Amino acid sequence: MRWAAAVFLAVALVAGGVWYVRADPLAAPAADTTAQSASKTGVAQVTKGTLSARTLQNGTLGYAGEFQVVNQASGTLTKLPAVGEVVNAGMVLYRVDGKPVVLLYGAVPVYRSLSWGTEGVDVRQLNAALVTLGYATKDELDPGSDYFGRATYNALRELQDKVGLEEAGNLSLGQAVFVPAKTIRVLKVNAVRGAQTAAGTVVLQASSTARQVTVKLNAGQQSQVAVGDKVIITLPNGKTVPGVVSEVGQVATTSDNRTTIEVKIRPARPKQTGSLDQAPVQVSIVTDTAKGVLSVPVNSLLALAGGGYAVEVVDTGGKHRLVGVTTGLFDDSEGKVEVTGDGLAEGQNIVVPAS
Numbered sequence: 358m359r360w361a362a363a364v365f366l367a368v369a370l371v372a373g374g375v376w377y378v379r380a381d382p383l384a385a386p387a388a389d390t391t392a393q394s395a396s397k398t399g400v401a402q403v404t405k406g407t408l409s410a411r412t413l414q415n416g417t418l419g420y421a422g423e424f425q426v427v428n429q430a431s432g433t434l435t436k437l438p439a440v441g442e443v444v445n446a447g448m449v450l451y452r453v454d455g456k457p458v459v460l461l462y463g464a465v466p467v468y469r470s471l472s473w474g475t476e477g478v479d480v481r482q483l484n485a486a487l488v489t490l491g492y493a494t495k496d497e498l499d500p501g502s503d504y505f506g507r508a509t510y511n512a513l514r515e516l517q518d519k520v521g522l523e524e525a526g527n528l529s530l531g532q533a534v535f536v537p538a539k540t541i542r543v544l545k546v547n548a549v550r551g552a553q554t555a556a557g558t559v560v561l562q563a564s565s566t567a568r569q570v571t572v573k574l575n576a577g578q579q580s581q582v583a584v585g586d587k588v589i590i591t592l593p594n595g596k597t598v599p600g601v602v603s604e605v606g607q608v609a610t611t612s613d614n615r616t617t618i619e620v621k622i623r624p625a626r627p628k629q630t631g632s633l634d635q636a637p638v639q640v641s642i643v644t645d646t647a648k649g650v651l652s653v654p655v656n657s658l659l660a661l662a663g664g665g666y667a668v669e670v671v672d673t674g675g676k677h678r679l680v681g682v683t684t685g686l687f688d689d690s691e692g693k694v695e696v697t698g699d700g701l702a703e704g705q706n707i708v709v710p711a712s
Contacts, residue, residue, distance in 0.1 A: 430531030
């Protein structure tokens, strides 16, 4: 179990010569002992089902990824996108001297012109981009090929025709920018329309359009959260959206006397998260699950003077008796704890403090 919560209660009771206290539920179970609580109490039931251990964290809702778009053309910036604008790969991102600069998908930044006979990783990502955009089929152009041949030439001419570039069949340095997202959202425009720009200038900053929640988790809790853990995200409007942990950071940072790692979460229903950016949210991360187990309210646990824990069962006819239990997984969100014990069964009435 990667996450366990302990609820500490301190209530001393005397009944029929037996002392017991509600306390830390982590010791061994005690033998059955007849007892009757003298304090004001209520009744709950032993239930059977699924429990989940959770850790509740504050998070920030926004967009995944953040990268800079570096221009490689020289001239005057004649058109720029607006902050918040969404641009798809294959579209014109901005213009220099009136000429289009095309957005393409790829992790390798543009650093040279590409033409017939060129080979390399950058050629491979160009081929993959042209196939993805539909300017060639996989039969016509191998997206995994790192060679610029006739098929690349023909597909590139079609792209250039579509965006308004000269159909030269080669990709001149500055005609395109590659970013690691197929659709981007403009976060910041660093340049000004009408200004001069040169190769190596950062013209704008962008993110992907994929929704993401980031949690700054205490570094000491790293082992308690793993990729694949399910979460519930509570939005600023109070609505909840399910999600899953997609990345657990390995590098700790210290700020304001806190050492944390970043945990990234992917919402399962991104459209339901709206369009807020950098919005505060609460995240309940499921770190462990127990299915088909008996459980009782945490505040029904009794720590016996002789050691161990029990619950006070109310039998038919109103007779009270203590049943020793062993605790398992704690579900803080439900206020329940997994228990096992001889004579304990689903549906039994047990004593709890009166609300």
